[in-house]
Amino acid sequence: MTASAEPPVDPQGARPAPLSGxxxxSTPIGNLGDTTSRGRQALETSDLILCEDTRRTGALLSAxxxxxxxxxxxxxxxDSKIPAVLARLRDGQTVSVVSDAGTPLVSDPGYxxxxxxxxxxLPVTATPGPNAAVxxxxxxxxxxxxxxxxxFPPQKxxxxxxxxxxxxxxxxxxxRTTMIWHEAPHRLRETLADLRAVxxxxxxxxxxxxxxxxxxxxRGLLDTLCGHYAREEPRGEITVLIGPAGDEDVEDLDSRLRDALASQSVKDAATIVAQVTGLPRKIVYARALELSKA
Structure with missing residues:
Protein backbone atom coordinates (compact mmCIF):
# COMPACT_ATOMS: atom_id res chain seq x y z
CA MET A 1 0.00 0.00 0.00
CA THR A 2 1.42 3.34 -1.03
CA ALA A 3 1.22 6.14 1.54
CA SER A 4 -0.26 9.43 0.38
CA ALA A 5 2.22 12.24 -0.10
CA GLU A 6 2.53 14.67 2.78
CA PRO A 7 1.89 18.33 1.86
CA PRO A 8 5.05 20.47 1.91
CA VAL A 9 5.97 22.17 5.16
CA ASP A 10 7.13 25.80 5.26
CA PRO A 11 10.10 26.97 7.40
CA GLN A 12 7.78 27.70 10.33
CA GLY A 13 6.35 24.19 10.19
CA ALA A 14 2.88 25.22 9.04
CA ARG A 15 1.11 22.94 6.56
CA PRO A 16 -0.88 24.65 3.79
CA ALA A 17 -4.58 24.33 4.50
CA PRO A 18 -6.99 23.97 1.57
CA LEU A 19 -8.42 27.33 0.62
CA SER A 20 -12.19 27.72 0.59
CA GLY A 21 -14.86 30.38 0.23
CA SER A 26 -2.91 37.36 -7.37
CA THR A 27 -1.58 36.43 -10.79
CA PRO A 28 1.69 37.29 -12.58
CA ILE A 29 2.04 40.78 -14.07
CA GLY A 30 4.20 39.40 -16.85
CA ASN A 31 6.53 36.62 -15.74
CA LEU A 32 4.82 33.24 -15.30
CA GLY A 33 7.50 32.28 -12.77
CA ASP A 34 5.92 34.68 -10.27
CA THR A 35 2.93 32.36 -9.77
CA THR A 36 2.84 31.35 -6.11
CA SER A 37 2.24 27.78 -4.98
CA ARG A 38 -0.78 28.83 -2.90
CA GLY A 39 -2.21 30.79 -5.81
CA ARG A 40 -1.84 27.78 -8.06
CA GLN A 41 -3.43 25.53 -5.45
CA ALA A 42 -6.39 27.90 -5.14
CA LEU A 43 -6.96 27.92 -8.90
CA GLU A 44 -6.64 24.15 -9.14
CA THR A 45 -9.24 23.52 -6.43
CA SER A 46 -11.74 26.24 -7.39
CA ASP A 47 -15.25 25.31 -8.45
CA LEU A 48 -15.36 28.58 -10.39
CA ILE A 49 -12.82 31.25 -11.37
CA LEU A 50 -14.11 34.77 -11.98
CA CYS A 51 -11.94 36.86 -14.29
CA GLU A 52 -11.97 40.03 -16.40
CA ASP A 53 -11.20 38.24 -19.66
CA THR A 54 -11.74 34.47 -19.98
CA ARG A 55 -9.33 34.30 -22.92
CA ARG A 56 -6.47 35.90 -21.03
CA THR A 57 -7.09 33.88 -17.87
CA GLY A 58 -7.60 30.78 -20.01
CA ALA A 59 -4.12 31.25 -21.45
CA LEU A 60 -2.68 31.50 -17.94
CA LEU A 61 -4.52 28.39 -16.75
CA SER A 62 -3.41 26.49 -19.83
CA ALA A 63 0.23 27.46 -19.21
CA ASP A 79 -23.86 43.44 -9.56
CA SER A 80 -25.81 40.84 -11.53
CA LYS A 81 -23.22 38.13 -10.73
CA ILE A 82 -23.23 38.63 -6.97
CA PRO A 83 -26.41 36.64 -6.03
CA ALA A 84 -25.28 33.49 -7.88
CA VAL A 85 -21.75 33.69 -6.46
CA LEU A 86 -23.06 34.12 -2.91
CA ALA A 87 -25.30 31.08 -3.43
CA ARG A 88 -22.24 29.03 -4.43
CA LEU A 89 -20.37 30.20 -1.34
CA ARG A 90 -23.31 29.28 0.90
CA ASP A 91 -23.20 25.79 -0.61
CA GLY A 92 -19.56 25.46 0.45
CA GLN A 93 -18.02 25.94 -2.98
CA THR A 94 -14.69 27.67 -3.59
CA VAL A 95 -14.81 30.67 -5.93
CA SER A 96 -11.59 32.41 -6.96
CA VAL A 97 -11.34 35.96 -8.31
CA VAL A 98 -8.44 37.00 -10.53
CA SER A 99 -7.64 40.14 -12.50
CA ASP A 100 -5.91 40.12 -15.87
CA ALA A 101 -2.64 40.65 -14.02
CA GLY A 102 -1.58 41.37 -10.45
CA THR A 103 -3.68 41.72 -7.31
CA PRO A 104 -7.48 41.57 -7.67
CA LEU A 105 -9.60 44.63 -6.77
CA VAL A 106 -6.62 47.03 -7.14
CA SER A 107 -7.82 49.05 -10.16
CA ASP A 108 -9.94 46.01 -11.08
CA PRO A 109 -13.48 44.70 -10.38
CA GLY A 110 -14.45 42.59 -7.37
CA TYR A 111 -14.88 45.12 -4.55
CA LEU A 122 -19.08 34.22 4.22
CA PRO A 123 -15.37 33.30 4.19
CA VAL A 124 -13.08 35.61 2.22
CA THR A 125 -9.33 35.12 1.90
CA ALA A 126 -6.51 35.86 -0.52
CA THR A 127 -3.21 34.59 -1.88
CA PRO A 128 -0.78 37.53 -2.03
CA GLY A 129 1.49 38.01 -4.99
CA PRO A 130 2.63 40.39 -7.73
CA ASN A 131 1.62 44.05 -7.67
CA ALA A 132 2.90 46.48 -10.29
CA ALA A 133 2.42 49.61 -8.16
CA VAL A 134 4.44 48.29 -5.22
CA PHE A 152 -5.48 55.43 -13.49
CA PRO A 153 -5.71 59.24 -13.81
CA PRO A 154 -8.77 60.62 -15.66
CA GLN A 155 -8.54 60.12 -19.41
CA LYS A 156 -9.63 63.63 -20.42
CA ARG A 176 3.71 64.53 1.81
CA THR A 177 3.73 61.23 -0.04
CA THR A 178 5.07 59.50 -3.12
CA MET A 179 2.18 59.23 -5.59
CA ILE A 180 1.64 56.33 -7.99
CA TRP A 181 -0.57 55.95 -11.05
CA HIS A 182 -0.99 53.40 -13.82
CA GLU A 183 -1.23 54.89 -17.30
CA ALA A 184 -1.89 53.77 -20.87
CA PRO A 185 1.10 54.23 -23.21
CA HIS A 186 -0.79 56.50 -25.64
CA ARG A 187 -1.57 58.96 -22.80
CA LEU A 188 1.82 58.91 -21.05
CA ARG A 189 3.24 62.03 -22.74
CA GLU A 190 0.18 64.14 -21.91
CA THR A 191 0.08 62.86 -18.33
CA LEU A 192 3.76 63.65 -17.74
CA ALA A 193 3.23 67.15 -19.14
CA ASP A 194 0.24 67.70 -16.83
CA LEU A 195 2.20 66.44 -13.82
CA ARG A 196 5.00 68.88 -14.67
CA ALA A 197 2.53 71.76 -15.05
CA VAL A 198 0.71 71.09 -11.77
CA ARG A 219 14.22 57.95 -13.22
CA GLY A 220 14.80 61.70 -13.05
CA LEU A 221 13.12 65.09 -12.99
CA LEU A 222 9.81 65.42 -14.79
CA ASP A 223 11.48 67.65 -17.39
CA THR A 224 13.92 64.83 -18.14
CA LEU A 225 11.18 62.22 -18.40
CA CYS A 226 9.06 64.46 -20.64
CA GLY A 227 12.07 64.88 -22.95
CA HIS A 228 12.85 61.15 -22.94
CA TYR A 229 9.33 60.11 -23.96
CA ALA A 230 9.14 62.89 -26.55
CA ARG A 231 11.93 61.01 -28.32
CA GLU A 232 10.89 57.45 -27.47
CA GLU A 233 7.49 55.91 -28.18
CA PRO A 234 5.91 54.68 -24.91
CA ARG A 235 4.95 51.00 -25.04
CA GLY A 236 3.59 48.32 -22.73
CA GLU A 237 2.19 48.38 -19.20
CA ILE A 238 3.22 51.63 -17.48
CA THR A 239 3.36 52.91 -13.90
CA VAL A 240 4.15 56.58 -13.15
CA LEU A 241 5.46 57.89 -9.83
CA ILE A 242 6.33 61.34 -8.47
CA GLY A 243 8.15 62.14 -5.26
CA PRO A 244 6.67 63.98 -2.26
CA ALA A 245 6.34 67.74 -1.92
CA GLY A 246 9.15 69.79 -0.44
CA ASP A 247 9.05 71.81 2.78
CA GLU A 248 8.26 75.03 0.92
CA ASP A 249 4.80 73.73 -0.07
CA VAL A 250 3.64 73.49 3.54
CA GLU A 251 5.55 76.51 4.83
CA ASP A 252 3.90 78.89 2.36
CA LEU A 253 0.37 77.92 3.41
CA ASP A 254 1.25 77.81 7.10
CA SER A 255 2.81 81.27 7.07
CA ARG A 256 -0.31 82.75 5.44
CA LEU A 257 -2.57 81.02 7.93
CA ARG A 258 -0.51 82.08 10.95
CA ASP A 259 -0.65 85.69 9.79
CA ALA A 260 -4.43 85.47 9.35
CA LEU A 261 -4.97 83.64 12.66
CA ALA A 262 -3.21 86.42 14.52
CA SER A 263 -6.29 88.61 14.02
CA GLN A 264 -9.05 86.32 12.71
CA SER A 265 -11.04 83.31 13.87
CA VAL A 266 -10.18 79.91 12.40
CA LYS A 267 -13.22 80.09 10.13
CA ASP A 268 -12.46 83.58 8.84
CA ALA A 269 -8.73 82.92 8.48
CA ALA A 270 -9.44 79.81 6.39
CA THR A 271 -11.87 81.74 4.18
CA ILE A 272 -9.39 84.56 3.56
CA VAL A 273 -6.42 82.27 2.79
CA ALA A 274 -8.54 80.01 0.56
CA GLN A 275 -9.57 83.02 -1.49
CA VAL A 276 -5.99 84.27 -1.80
CA THR A 277 -4.40 80.89 -2.67
CA GLY A 278 -7.25 79.36 -4.64
CA LEU A 279 -7.05 76.22 -2.51
CA PRO A 280 -10.21 74.31 -1.50
CA ARG A 281 -11.65 75.87 1.66
CA LYS A 282 -12.13 72.50 3.39
CA ILE A 283 -8.43 71.71 3.06
CA VAL A 284 -7.36 75.16 4.23
CA TYR A 285 -9.80 75.05 7.17
CA ALA A 286 -8.46 71.66 8.29
CA ARG A 287 -4.91 73.01 8.28
CA ALA A 288 -5.97 76.20 10.08
CA LEU A 289 -7.62 74.10 12.76
CA GLU A 290 -4.42 72.10 13.27
CA LEU A 291 -2.33 75.27 13.56
CA SER A 292 -4.77 76.88 16.00
CA LYS A 293 -4.59 73.83 18.29
CA ALA A 294 -0.80 73.82 18.12
Whole structure:
Protein backbone atom coordinates (compact mmCIF):
# COMPACT_ATOMS: atom_id res chain seq x y z
CA MET A 1 0.00 0.00 0.00
CA THR A 2 1.42 3.34 -1.03
CA ALA A 3 1.22 6.14 1.54
CA SER A 4 -0.26 9.43 0.38
CA ALA A 5 2.22 12.24 -0.10
CA GLU A 6 2.53 14.67 2.78
CA PRO A 7 1.89 18.33 1.86
CA PRO A 8 5.05 20.47 1.91
CA VAL A 9 5.97 22.17 5.16
CA ASP A 10 7.13 25.80 5.26
CA PRO A 11 10.10 26.97 7.40
CA GLN A 12 7.78 27.70 10.33
CA GLY A 13 6.35 24.19 10.19
CA ALA A 14 2.88 25.22 9.04
CA ARG A 15 1.11 22.94 6.56
CA PRO A 16 -0.88 24.65 3.79
CA ALA A 17 -4.58 24.33 4.50
CA PRO A 18 -6.99 23.97 1.57
CA LEU A 19 -8.42 27.33 0.62
CA SER A 20 -12.19 27.72 0.59
CA GLY A 21 -14.86 30.38 0.23
CA UNK A 22 -14.13 33.46 -1.85
CA UNK A 23 -10.41 33.55 -2.70
CA UNK A 24 -8.69 36.59 -4.24
CA UNK A 25 -5.79 35.15 -6.23
CA SER A 26 -2.91 37.36 -7.37
CA THR A 27 -1.58 36.43 -10.79
CA PRO A 28 1.69 37.29 -12.58
CA ILE A 29 2.04 40.78 -14.07
CA GLY A 30 4.20 39.40 -16.85
CA ASN A 31 6.53 36.62 -15.74
CA LEU A 32 4.82 33.24 -15.30
CA GLY A 33 7.50 32.28 -12.77
CA ASP A 34 5.92 34.68 -10.27
CA THR A 35 2.93 32.36 -9.77
CA THR A 36 2.84 31.35 -6.11
CA SER A 37 2.24 27.78 -4.98
CA ARG A 38 -0.78 28.83 -2.90
CA GLY A 39 -2.21 30.79 -5.81
CA ARG A 40 -1.84 27.78 -8.06
CA GLN A 41 -3.43 25.53 -5.45
CA ALA A 42 -6.39 27.90 -5.14
CA LEU A 43 -6.96 27.92 -8.90
CA GLU A 44 -6.64 24.15 -9.14
CA THR A 45 -9.24 23.52 -6.43
CA SER A 46 -11.74 26.24 -7.39
CA ASP A 47 -15.25 25.31 -8.45
CA LEU A 48 -15.36 28.58 -10.39
CA ILE A 49 -12.82 31.25 -11.37
CA LEU A 50 -14.11 34.77 -11.98
CA CYS A 51 -11.94 36.86 -14.29
CA GLU A 52 -11.97 40.03 -16.40
CA ASP A 53 -11.20 38.24 -19.66
CA THR A 54 -11.74 34.47 -19.98
CA ARG A 55 -9.33 34.30 -22.92
CA ARG A 56 -6.47 35.90 -21.03
CA THR A 57 -7.09 33.88 -17.87
CA GLY A 58 -7.60 30.78 -20.01
CA ALA A 59 -4.12 31.25 -21.45
CA LEU A 60 -2.68 31.50 -17.94
CA LEU A 61 -4.52 28.39 -16.75
CA SER A 62 -3.41 26.49 -19.83
CA ALA A 63 0.23 27.46 -19.21
CA UNK A 64 -0.11 26.21 -15.63
CA UNK A 65 -1.81 23.00 -16.72
CA UNK A 66 -5.02 23.84 -14.87
CA UNK A 67 -8.52 23.01 -16.05
CA UNK A 68 -11.25 25.01 -14.36
CA UNK A 69 -14.55 26.67 -15.13
CA UNK A 70 -14.23 30.41 -15.78
CA UNK A 71 -16.76 33.23 -16.03
CA UNK A 72 -16.33 36.95 -16.60
CA UNK A 73 -16.52 39.50 -13.81
CA UNK A 74 -16.27 43.16 -14.81
CA UNK A 75 -17.73 46.53 -13.89
CA UNK A 76 -20.78 46.06 -16.10
CA UNK A 77 -21.89 42.65 -14.80
CA UNK A 78 -20.57 42.51 -11.24
CA ASP A 79 -23.86 43.44 -9.56
CA SER A 80 -25.81 40.84 -11.53
CA LYS A 81 -23.22 38.13 -10.73
CA ILE A 82 -23.23 38.63 -6.97
CA PRO A 83 -26.41 36.64 -6.03
CA ALA A 84 -25.28 33.49 -7.88
CA VAL A 85 -21.75 33.69 -6.46
CA LEU A 86 -23.06 34.12 -2.91
CA ALA A 87 -25.30 31.08 -3.43
CA ARG A 88 -22.24 29.03 -4.43
CA LEU A 89 -20.37 30.20 -1.34
CA ARG A 90 -23.31 29.28 0.90
CA ASP A 91 -23.20 25.79 -0.61
CA GLY A 92 -19.56 25.46 0.45
CA GLN A 93 -18.02 25.94 -2.98
CA THR A 94 -14.69 27.67 -3.59
CA VAL A 95 -14.81 30.67 -5.93
CA SER A 96 -11.59 32.41 -6.96
CA VAL A 97 -11.34 35.96 -8.31
CA VAL A 98 -8.44 37.00 -10.53
CA SER A 99 -7.64 40.14 -12.50
CA ASP A 100 -5.91 40.12 -15.87
CA ALA A 101 -2.64 40.65 -14.02
CA GLY A 102 -1.58 41.37 -10.45
CA THR A 103 -3.68 41.72 -7.31
CA PRO A 104 -7.48 41.57 -7.67
CA LEU A 105 -9.60 44.63 -6.77
CA VAL A 106 -6.62 47.03 -7.14
CA SER A 107 -7.82 49.05 -10.16
CA ASP A 108 -9.94 46.01 -11.08
CA PRO A 109 -13.48 44.70 -10.38
CA GLY A 110 -14.45 42.59 -7.37
CA TYR A 111 -14.88 45.12 -4.55
CA UNK A 112 -18.69 44.92 -4.53
CA UNK A 113 -18.60 41.13 -4.51
CA UNK A 114 -16.16 41.08 -1.60
CA UNK A 115 -18.29 43.55 0.37
CA UNK A 116 -21.39 41.43 -0.23
CA UNK A 117 -19.64 38.24 0.93
CA UNK A 118 -18.34 39.97 4.06
CA UNK A 119 -21.81 41.35 4.83
CA UNK A 120 -23.21 37.79 4.81
CA UNK A 121 -20.42 36.45 6.99
CA LEU A 122 -19.08 34.22 4.22
CA PRO A 123 -15.37 33.30 4.19
CA VAL A 124 -13.08 35.61 2.22
CA THR A 125 -9.33 35.12 1.90
CA ALA A 126 -6.51 35.86 -0.52
CA THR A 127 -3.21 34.59 -1.88
CA PRO A 128 -0.78 37.53 -2.03
CA GLY A 129 1.49 38.01 -4.99
CA PRO A 130 2.63 40.39 -7.73
CA ASN A 131 1.62 44.05 -7.67
CA ALA A 132 2.90 46.48 -10.29
CA ALA A 133 2.42 49.61 -8.16
CA VAL A 134 4.44 48.29 -5.22
CA UNK A 135 7.15 46.84 -7.45
CA UNK A 136 7.47 50.15 -9.29
CA UNK A 137 7.73 51.96 -5.95
CA UNK A 138 10.56 49.76 -4.73
CA UNK A 139 12.48 50.26 -8.00
CA UNK A 140 11.83 53.99 -8.37
CA UNK A 141 14.40 55.33 -5.93
CA UNK A 142 11.68 57.60 -4.48
CA UNK A 143 10.74 57.62 -0.75
CA UNK A 144 8.78 54.39 -0.16
CA UNK A 145 6.75 55.61 2.82
CA UNK A 146 4.19 56.95 2.84
CA UNK A 147 2.89 56.25 -0.65
CA UNK A 148 -0.47 56.90 -2.29
CA UNK A 149 -1.69 54.67 -5.11
CA UNK A 150 -4.31 56.43 -7.25
CA UNK A 151 -5.15 53.94 -10.00
CA PHE A 152 -5.48 55.43 -13.49
CA PRO A 153 -5.71 59.24 -13.81
CA PRO A 154 -8.77 60.62 -15.66
CA GLN A 155 -8.54 60.12 -19.41
CA LYS A 156 -9.63 63.63 -20.42
CA UNK A 157 -7.09 66.43 -20.02
CA UNK A 158 -9.34 68.85 -18.10
CA UNK A 159 -10.45 66.21 -15.61
CA UNK A 160 -6.88 64.97 -15.21
CA UNK A 161 -5.56 68.44 -14.38
CA UNK A 162 -8.43 68.99 -11.94
CA UNK A 163 -7.55 65.75 -10.16
CA UNK A 164 -3.86 66.65 -10.04
CA UNK A 165 -4.69 70.16 -8.76
CA UNK A 166 -6.72 68.72 -5.87
CA UNK A 167 -3.71 66.63 -4.87
CA UNK A 168 -1.44 69.67 -5.16
CA UNK A 169 -3.78 71.58 -2.87
CA UNK A 170 -3.61 68.73 -0.37
CA UNK A 171 0.18 68.95 -0.49
CA UNK A 172 0.06 72.62 0.35
CA UNK A 173 -2.08 71.68 3.34
CA UNK A 174 0.47 69.13 4.58
CA UNK A 175 0.25 65.98 2.44
CA ARG A 176 3.71 64.53 1.81
CA THR A 177 3.73 61.23 -0.04
CA THR A 178 5.07 59.50 -3.12
CA MET A 179 2.18 59.23 -5.59
CA ILE A 180 1.64 56.33 -7.99
CA TRP A 181 -0.57 55.95 -11.05
CA HIS A 182 -0.99 53.40 -13.82
CA GLU A 183 -1.23 54.89 -17.30
CA ALA A 184 -1.89 53.77 -20.87
CA PRO A 185 1.10 54.23 -23.21
CA HIS A 186 -0.79 56.50 -25.64
CA ARG A 187 -1.57 58.96 -22.80
CA LEU A 188 1.82 58.91 -21.05
CA ARG A 189 3.24 62.03 -22.74
CA GLU A 190 0.18 64.14 -21.91
CA THR A 191 0.08 62.86 -18.33
CA LEU A 192 3.76 63.65 -17.74
CA ALA A 193 3.23 67.15 -19.14
CA ASP A 194 0.24 67.70 -16.83
CA LEU A 195 2.20 66.44 -13.82
CA ARG A 196 5.00 68.88 -14.67
CA ALA A 197 2.53 71.76 -15.05
CA VAL A 198 0.71 71.09 -11.77
CA UNK A 199 3.40 69.72 -9.44
CA UNK A 200 6.51 71.41 -10.80
CA UNK A 201 9.78 69.87 -11.90
CA UNK A 202 10.21 67.28 -9.18
CA UNK A 203 11.79 63.82 -9.03
CA UNK A 204 9.74 61.10 -10.72
CA UNK A 205 9.96 57.66 -12.33
CA UNK A 206 8.28 55.72 -15.12
CA UNK A 207 8.30 51.92 -14.78
CA UNK A 208 7.48 49.93 -17.89
CA UNK A 209 6.86 46.23 -18.63
CA UNK A 210 7.74 45.12 -15.09
CA UNK A 211 8.91 41.47 -14.79
CA UNK A 212 8.87 41.15 -18.59
CA UNK A 213 11.73 40.91 -21.10
CA UNK A 214 11.90 44.64 -21.82
CA UNK A 215 11.48 45.88 -18.24
CA UNK A 216 12.76 49.44 -17.81
CA UNK A 217 12.61 52.09 -15.08
CA UNK A 218 13.38 55.66 -16.14
CA ARG A 219 14.22 57.95 -13.22
CA GLY A 220 14.80 61.70 -13.05
CA LEU A 221 13.12 65.09 -12.99
CA LEU A 222 9.81 65.42 -14.79
CA ASP A 223 11.48 67.65 -17.39
CA THR A 224 13.92 64.83 -18.14
CA LEU A 225 11.18 62.22 -18.40
CA CYS A 226 9.06 64.46 -20.64
CA GLY A 227 12.07 64.88 -22.95
CA HIS A 228 12.85 61.15 -22.94
CA TYR A 229 9.33 60.11 -23.96
CA ALA A 230 9.14 62.89 -26.55
CA ARG A 231 11.93 61.01 -28.32
CA GLU A 232 10.89 57.45 -27.47
CA GLU A 233 7.49 55.91 -28.18
CA PRO A 234 5.91 54.68 -24.91
CA ARG A 235 4.95 51.00 -25.04
CA GLY A 236 3.59 48.32 -22.73
CA GLU A 237 2.19 48.38 -19.20
CA ILE A 238 3.22 51.63 -17.48
CA THR A 239 3.36 52.91 -13.90
CA VAL A 240 4.15 56.58 -13.15
CA LEU A 241 5.46 57.89 -9.83
CA ILE A 242 6.33 61.34 -8.47
CA GLY A 243 8.15 62.14 -5.26
CA PRO A 244 6.67 63.98 -2.26
CA ALA A 245 6.34 67.74 -1.92
CA GLY A 246 9.15 69.79 -0.44
CA ASP A 247 9.05 71.81 2.78
CA GLU A 248 8.26 75.03 0.92
CA ASP A 249 4.80 73.73 -0.07
CA VAL A 250 3.64 73.49 3.54
CA GLU A 251 5.55 76.51 4.83
CA ASP A 252 3.90 78.89 2.36
CA LEU A 253 0.37 77.92 3.41
CA ASP A 254 1.25 77.81 7.10
CA SER A 255 2.81 81.27 7.07
CA ARG A 256 -0.31 82.75 5.44
CA LEU A 257 -2.57 81.02 7.93
CA ARG A 258 -0.51 82.08 10.95
CA ASP A 259 -0.65 85.69 9.79
CA ALA A 260 -4.43 85.47 9.35
CA LEU A 261 -4.97 83.64 12.66
CA ALA A 262 -3.21 86.42 14.52
CA SER A 263 -6.29 88.61 14.02
CA GLN A 264 -9.05 86.32 12.71
CA SER A 265 -11.04 83.31 13.87
CA VAL A 266 -10.18 79.91 12.40
CA LYS A 267 -13.22 80.09 10.13
CA ASP A 268 -12.46 83.58 8.84
CA ALA A 269 -8.73 82.92 8.48
CA ALA A 270 -9.44 79.81 6.39
CA THR A 271 -11.87 81.74 4.18
CA ILE A 272 -9.39 84.56 3.56
CA VAL A 273 -6.42 82.27 2.79
CA ALA A 274 -8.54 80.01 0.56
CA GLN A 275 -9.57 83.02 -1.49
CA VAL A 276 -5.99 84.27 -1.80
CA THR A 277 -4.40 80.89 -2.67
CA GLY A 278 -7.25 79.36 -4.64
CA LEU A 279 -7.05 76.22 -2.51
CA PRO A 280 -10.21 74.31 -1.50
CA ARG A 281 -11.65 75.87 1.66
CA LYS A 282 -12.13 72.50 3.39
CA ILE A 283 -8.43 71.71 3.06
CA VAL A 284 -7.36 75.16 4.23
CA TYR A 285 -9.80 75.05 7.17
CA ALA A 286 -8.46 71.66 8.29
CA ARG A 287 -4.91 73.01 8.28
CA ALA A 288 -5.97 76.20 10.08
CA LEU A 289 -7.62 74.10 12.76
CA GLU A 290 -4.42 72.10 13.27
CA LEU A 291 -2.33 75.27 13.56
CA SER A 292 -4.77 76.88 16.00
CA LYS A 293 -4.59 73.83 18.29
CA ALA A 294 -0.80 73.82 18.12
Missing amino acids: LVLV LGIRARTETLHDHNE RLVRSAIAEG MALTLSGLPPLPFLFLG AAARRTAFSALRAAERAGL FGNRQAAVARELTKRFETVE
